Amino acid sequence: MRDWRFTLAEQRATWLALGVFLAMFVLYVANHPAGFTPNVVQTAANKGVLLALVAMAQTFVVVTAGIDLSVGMVFILANCLASHLVVGSAATGMAGMLVVLGAGTLCGVLNGAIVIFGRLQPIVTTIATGAVFFGIALWLRPFPGSAPEFSAELADALTGKVLGVVPASLVVLAAVVLLVWVPFRRSVLGRAAYAAGSSEMAAYMSGMPIRRAKLLAYALSGLLAAMGGVFLTFFTYSGEASLANGNTYTLYSIAAVVLGGVSLFGGRGSAVGAIFGALAFRAIGDLMFVFDVDPLWQPLFQGLVLVLAVSVGAARLFQVRNKLELFG
């Protein structure tokens, strides 16, 4: 197979996710009363970026054939922590933000250490650590609120528009892709994470540093989930330890990852696909808004889309070669 055809085949799912997103978004903008204006794009971008960051976080773990059910809780924890720490001028706010990101990374490292060195299943581990993270968030913010001297300056700078047109949050998202995802994907550890996801035994036998690779993947997952939480704080100017919100983001991150063509069985897919998956999933929600679907029915529709996406993306029934493999 020629080189470009191989690349295209490898990235087919990402392109598909991009296509779905563009179709949804065009439909959305065409039916929006305000039309295609920077403000409409900014609002859509700000909502989409939150989920995109959490979906990227999920991607890191999913490519290693794990799953992180605590991403939503790290997201909420970072939100609550940021509402305390992002204070004062832009500079001190930035310092607070770095502390929050560090805390998020630490949550990821904790997950990774338990899964890798404790040899526990990622699902139950992250459910349990998620409860711990949520407990800490609740401790930090028993009631929704924020620090009195919250750094609105920094928040506005990162959620506004660059040059009056491009949403700043999209710029940040692109920077994250370039500074975190691309180096990871191209590094030895990133490659090892993919290898561990497609066959841990084979990767181990080939002498790949799978433990370090998986630990890095979990750590980066924590980092990006925390970044999402920081952004939530920037939008709302406050922190809220909401269990429902955390669960929703965890669930939607899985949906976004599946829509973005990342295999839940590990070893295949990219965070860029997950971003488009997230944007597409958000666009579905927005479409219901412009088409005036009764808000009461919206959770049901969103749930049904989720079930459909997940069933098609994750059913092993369509991937096995013989019947015995089905029961493996």
Place this chain on the structure above:
Amino acid sequence: MTDSAIKSPERAGWRQRIDLPVVTAFGCIVLLLLLGSLYSPNFVSPTYLIQQLKVGAFLGVIATGMMLVILLGQIDLSLPWTVTAGAMMASALTAYGPLGEALAIPFGVLCGIAIGLVNGIGVAYLRIPSMIVTLAVNAVVQGLMVAYTGGFAPVDSASAAMRFLGAGSSFGLPHAVIAWAVVGIGAIFLLGRTTFGRAVYAIGNKEAAAYLSGIPTRLVVLAAFALCSGIAAFGGVLLAGYGGKAAQSMGDAYLLPAIAAVVLGGTSILGGRGSYLGTVAGVILITLLQSILSVMQIAEFGRQIIYGAIIIGMMLLYGRGSAARG
């Protein structure tokens, strides 16, 4: 498989019959009671213990279903809204005259079974990882319930029969505890004395091997999921009876404790290993712990952290997978 499974249980020595996690769990219960009695003598009074059993009965019923699924090596994350749906649908039917009232409890359980069938088809036939299907189904059931309660404003107060089961008591023994005992004895019988139970353990150990030995594994998995959700919905019916009405998100508080109770009782999260007695011990342990935490006035955040820590700690003790160097 261990030696004890190969020999018949009657001939196995007492050393093999003793289940370390179960003994540990019961030991912890005794320890908690002793510590509690130092704190306040009321802690070991019969009224307090019966009260704890009653509170624990709801968790006990719900954890029974969860245990079935965990024994298969799967998990049911749709439990919160299955519990809620069971409670809501049962309450809603009471609006339809005496017949509706009579059928309320079976209808609630039936709704649970329907949810479980969807889960089971996804897991057993479509082969979607169980946590993903059940997480998605949870969202759908939530959507359905939100649309239903918001759009139709159904009756949400429990029927007389539900109150009788959930809140009533005779001869000092709460009916909820009796209901748990019935469900529990059913589970012990099912797991220990039927081919279905054997199949559940076999699938939990290795599904491919179970399939090759002629067990209809997909049907068993489907049935286990249906049963799990049916029991969870029954738990919801009891809860609605206890509280007098069904409310949204009433099931949210039961997912983590249910998993914690099952895991605490020594059931392996990887499936194939565990006894119902252990789950009983786990449920009592969690209930006592909850009660002590509320007596010590530790808020919700402390409980969440403690659940998480307990689940991880117990899994590190009993549920570790094998290293990837086989």
